[in-house]
Amino acid sequence: MGRARFTVTAALLGTLCGPPAVLAAQLFDYRIEAAYTYDDNVTRSEGAGNVLSDKFLTLNFNVGKSFRLTDHTRLVAGLFLGGDAYDKYDGLSRYFGGIQGELQYRTSGEFDAATFGLFFRGSGDQYDSELRDGYRYTAGVRVLKPLSDRIDLFAAVAYNKRDGKSTVFDTEDYAARVNLDYSLGRGGTVYLGAEYRNGDVVSTSPASLPLITIAEAVVVDDAFTDRLAYRIKADTIITTLGYNIAFGAGHALDFSWRWAQATATDSPGFGGVDKPRYVVNQYSIAYLFRF
Amino acid sequence: MTRRSSASAFALIAALALGACGQDNTGDAPPPGGTTFSGATFLIFPNPQLQADGTIQTDTAGYAQAYYRAIDPNNNKDTLAKWKMANGFDGPMGTQVSVVFGDRRDLGYGRRMVMRRNIDCTVAAYVENYLVSSVVDYSFSTLNLEAAVQRVLKWHVSTNAIEYSPGPAGVVPFLKFYQFDATTGNRNMAVDLDGRGDKAMPGPCISCHGGRADALTPPGAGGLPLFALVQNTASVHRGDAQARMQPFDVDTFAFSSTPGFTRADQEAALKLMNTWVLGTYPIQAASGFAEDACRPTTAFFQYTWQGTAADLIKAAYGGNGLPNTTFSDTFVPAGWAGNPALYQNVVAPYCRACHLLRGVGPQSDIDFNSLAEFQGFADRIKAMVFDRGKMPLAKIPFENFWSSGAANTLATFLDGQGQPVARDGAGNPLRPGRPIADPGPSRTIRTGATTLSGANSLFSSTYSWSFVSNPGGAATLTNPNSVQPTFTTNVNATYVLQLVTGNGSAQSAPVQFSLVVNSALTPIPSAIRFADIKAVLQSAGPACTACHAPGDQPPLFYTNVDRNGDGLTNATDDLWFYTELRGRINFTDIAASPILRKPSGNHHGGDLRPAFDLSGGALPGAAARADYDLFLNWILNGAPFQ
Numbered sequence: 001m002g003r004a005r006f007t008v009t010a011a012l013l014g015t016l017c018g019p020p021a022v023l024a025a026q027l028f029d030y031r032i033e034a035a036y037t038y039d040d041n042v043t044r045s046e047g048a049g050n051v052l053s054d055k056f057l058t059l060n061f062n063v064g065k066s067f068r069l070t071d072h073t074r075l076v077a078g079l080f081l082g083g084d085a086y087d088k089y090d091g092l093s094r095y096f097g098g099i100q101g102e103l104q105y106r107t108s109g110e111f112d113a114a115t116f117g118l119f120f121r122g123s124g125d126q127y128d129s130e131l132r133d134g135y136r137y138t139a140g141v142r143v144l145k146p147l148s149d150r151i152d153l154f155a156a157v158a159y160n161k162r163d164g165k166s167t168v169f170d171t172e173d174y175a176a177r178v179n180l181d182y183s184l185g186r187g188g189t190v191y192l193g194a195e196y197r198n199g200d201v202v203s204t205s206p207a208s209l210p211l212i213t214i215a216e217a218v219v220v221d222d223a224f225t226d227r228l229a230y231r232i233k234a235d236t237i238i239t240t241l242g243y244n245i246a247f248g249a250g251h252a253l254d255f256s257w258r259w260a261q262a263t264a265t266d267s268p269g270f271g272g273v274d275k276p277r278y279v280v281n282q283y284s285i286a287y288l289f290r291f
Numbered sequence: 292m293t294r295r296s297s298a299s300a301f302a303l304i305a306a307l308a309l310g311a312c313g314q315d316n317t318g319d320a321p322p323p324g325g326t327t328f329s330g331a332t333f334l335i336f337p338n339p340q341l342q343a344d345g346t347i348q349t350d351t352a353g354y355a356q357a358y359y360r361a362i363d364p365n366n367n368k369d370t371l372a373k374w375k376m377a378n379g380f381d382g383p384m385g386t387q388v389s390v391v392f393g394d395r396r397d398l399g400y401g402r403r404m405v406m407r408r409n410i411d412c413t414v415a416a417y418v419e420n421y422l423v424s425s426v427v428d429y430s431f432s433t434l435n436l437e438a439a440v441q442r443v444l445k446w447h448v449s450t451n452a453i454e455y456s457p458g459p460a461g462v463v464p465f466l467k468f469y470q471f472d473a474t475t476g477n478r479n480m481a482v483d484l485d486g487r488g489d490k491a492m493p494g495p496c497i498s499c500h501g502g503r504a505d506a507l508t509p510p511g512a513g514g515l516p517l518f519a520l521v522q523n524t525a526s527v528h529r530g531d532a533q534a535r536m537q538p539f540d541v542d543t544f545a546f547s548s549t550p551g552f553t554r555a556d557q558e559a560a561l562k563l564m565n566t567w568v569l570g571t572y573p574i575q576a577a578s579g580f581a582e583d584a585c586r587p588t589t590a591f592f593q594y595t596w597q598g599t600a601a602d603l604i605k606a607a608y609g610g611n612g613l614p615n616t617t618f619s620d621t622f623v624p625a626g627w628a629g630n631p632a633l634y635q636n637v638v639a640p641y642c643r644a645c646h647l648l649r650g651v652g653p654q655s656d657i658d659f660n661s662l663a664e665f666q667g668f669a670d671r672i673k674a675m676v677f678d679r680g681k682m683p684l685a686k687i688p689f690e691n692f693w694s695s696g697a698a699n700t701l702a703t704f705l706d707g708q709g710q711p712v713a714r715d716g717a718g719n720p721l722r723p724g725r726p727i728a729d730p731g732p733s734r735t736i737r738t739g740a741t742t743l744s745g746a747n748s749l750f751s752s753t754y755s756w757s758f759v760s761n762p763g764g765a766a767t768l769t770n771p772n773s774v775q776p777t778f779t780t781n782v783n784a785t786y787v788l789q790l791v792t793g794n795g796s797a798q799s800a801p802v803q804f805s806l807v808v809n810s811a812l813t814p815i816p817s818a819i820r821f822a823d824i825k826a827v828l829q830s831a832g833p834a835c836t837a838c839h840a841p842g843d844q845p846p847l848f849y850t851n852v853d854r855n856g857d858g859l860t861n862a863t864d865d866l867w868f869y870t871e872l873r874g875r876i877n878f879t880d881i882a883a884s885p886i887l888r889k890p891s892g893n894h895h896g897g898d899l900r901p902a903f904d905l906s907g908g909a910l911p912g913a914a915a916r917a918d919y920d921l922f923l924n925w926i927l928n929g930a931p932f933q
Contacts, residue, residue, distance in 0.1 A: 270443050
């Protein structure tokens with residue numbers, strides 16, 4: 001979930017908030033992001049001794065280009081490459097790279113006209129944890145609509161699929177999310193997001209009878225010691241609160257807090273054990289440079 | 292990003308550029324390497340009754356069917372519910388307890404057991420097996436135990452049942468084994484107790500409950516094969532394979548911390564269960580101790596199992612009267628006083644559970660109840676443990692044995708017994724899985740062509756035969772790199788050959804054997820038939836039939852008796868005799884065949900048959916071993932009946 005952080009505030013604004021009147025073809029758009037994140041539950045687990053925290057650095061390079069197709073449509077395509085480096089749990093560190101594209105349609109050149117997009121994203125992961133290596137795919141539709149000169153509304157539905165080296169990391173889910181950006185003018189932008197996902201999550205924990213009983217797949221997790229990774233069906237809620245401020249030419253700082261809660265859809269069905277649930281908080285500071 | 296080089300990033304980019312879009316789940320596969328030893332033969336008898344068509348009779352559906360026909364001919368117990376009802380469960384005519392524990396030493400399950408003893412001293416127990424199996428290969432984990440405590444149906448893999456009661460055609464109780472499907476409750480004909488695949492009942496159970504793996508008897512009046520009749524049982528009832536109940540070795544169990552399921556909470560029930568198990572063990576004469584009240588006595592006690600395991604149970608509870616409330620296993624049999632460490636570190640944890648229930652009065656040395664008995668099996672222990680990987684007999688004790696210091700302790704002991712164990716460069720004993728050549732025993736043959744066979748070699752795919760000595764160059768080997776080369780000569784002499792087998796880059800140690808060629812050898816090996824063997828068994832000097840006859844209690848009769856109960860002694864009885872005797876041949880390890888080892892003085896109550904004397908290094912063809920050679924050549928030729 002860490003890599004979606006700037007999708008709304010930066011990526012979309014970067015690709016869709018060009019000249020307001022027309023969807024003009026652009027030159028190449030380059031962006032570099034560097035972020036520092038504290039994650040209070042990298043194991044996606046619950047209970048004392050099971051939850052582990054860590055910090056990680058992220059570096060991400062994006063290059064994109066848009067192509068005008070008609071007066072109302074354009075194609076945006078891009079490549080990205082980056083990596084995460086964790087402090088304590090090396091197995092979670094990874095390189096990643098991929099492609100993304102979106103076919104966009106804007107109803108008119110009016111200020112408050114909505115922009116619809118049909119998007120696809122494919123990427124590959126190379127983790128220090130071999131089990132996690134693999135590919136990710138996302139496809140969906142989304143809409144961006146300015147509600148006022150200060151407020152943008154963004155909404156999307158998507159299908160996410162991950163194809164890992166271990167079957168535990170073969171996951172898929174369906175997601176729906178909304179995001180509101182509130183511009184403070186020179187003071188920056190505040191954004192608030194909410195997302196609901198229904199599908200697979202992976203939780204890492206010491207051997208747990210409730211988890212293994214409801215798990216679709218289990219493997220000894222090579223990113224941690226004496227823990228198992230469980231793939232389970234869950235309902236997940238993610239909220240994001242962030243602040244983005246630009247400075248200089250193409251520079252910005254971004255501060256965000258993400259909170260997520262995943263609740264298993266199945267109950268172990270014995271001993272009065274509730275549905276397993278975990279909560280995650282991520283706090284990030286990011287520097288963005290666009291040129 | 293510390294463990295994997297930046298080359299990974301290049302590989303990632305390359306993969307993306309190539310449009311890779313699929314990912315095999317290779318992360319779930321076991322790590323590469325290891326030996327060719329799969330453990331697939333765990334819980335199968337060392338002599339599995341290999342048939343001429345290559346099947347293992349004890350692991351066939353027919354074997355299980357014959358077993359259940361013998362112990363439950365009318366299918367009165369073909370479901371768990373019917374079995375429980377037949378044994379009085381939840382009824383008033385006995386006492387019933389239940390316990391939950393983790394069987395961490397042997398089978399790995401979390402086990403929820405219910406056991407009862409009825410007022411007629413019959414005993415029955417069923418146990419739900421819980422195995423949380425979705426993580427790694429089959430093994431014990433505390434999850435199994437907790438699944439049993441919580442009774443999580445998803446992990447309930449099967450229900451085993453044991454019954455100590457008279458057979459349908461008898462009055463003397465003996466042990467019977469059932470296994471029921473966890474979901475349907477229907478009786479299973481095969482079980483997978485260790486993740487190594489289904490194996491036919493009752494083999495996986497009785498192999499470690501003291502049972503025998505005799506060959507089926509040819510079809511009787513009903514037209515179907517019969518389960519073997521073992522003569523030296525108290526019941527003398529088909530289906531009585533001389534199996535016995537295991538003591539509950541409580542110290543080896545895992546217990547939950549959940550109230551009601553702790554060891555302390557269940558200690559009293561476990562003691563009661565051990566008392567009931569003790570009550571099934573034979574005793575020579577009635578005892579005044581309460582715990583012995585149900586123990587059977589028999590006029591034939593001297594021929595049957597001596598109830599050796601009773602000493603273990605009694606010792607664990609403080610001796611006669613069982614004064615202690617808590618099981619404590621510090622038992623070291625008196626016969627092990629000379630090397631208690633070997634007993635405690637090797638025999639007790641890895642051999643005792645199965646071996647303590649084996650043996651009969653005249654030849655009980657296989658119960659390993661003394662150091663001398665253990666020493667007497669040194670050659671077979673080396674073969675079974677270090678070469679063949681047959682023992683320890685189940686996966687968990689096997690793995691524990693090899694991950695502990697026990698393997699080295701045992702190897703050192705065997706070295707001292709003149710049975711050196713192969714070791715690696717660091718001096719550690721080699722695990723089974725490396726090629727072991729087996730060209731068969733030295734033998735005497737006629738001139739002409741003789742087919743040799745290395746098919747009983749272990750973990751081998753290549754074969755290389757050669758001469759060590761070929762006097763005058765008079766002999767030739769055809770196809771020396773095949774599993775079955777042909778040896779040819781027309782000159783009487785002793786030829787020494789050797790076989791080296793391989794598997795990949797691994798090579799076996801060379802194994803030498805002698806072929807003593809005698810143009811006057813009679814009978815011709817290929818002409819030996821059962822009649823020749825029977826003639827030896829029934830010959831004087833002294834005759835085998837001095838013991839192997841009705842009136843005594845050997846496992847098999849070698850006399851001409853009415854075996855099928857039709858009132859006649861005829862060719863059918865001869866066929867049954869042949870089948871029973873053929874079951875004493877181990878076609879997977881010919882030299883280990885009881886029919887060769889016992890008359891040659893091994894584990895036979897000290898009895899050495901004339902003309903079976905291998906002592907002094909007598910070569911094949913020597914008069915001292917003439918009958919041994921006759922039997923051996925018959926076996927090498929497939930042990931034909933007619």
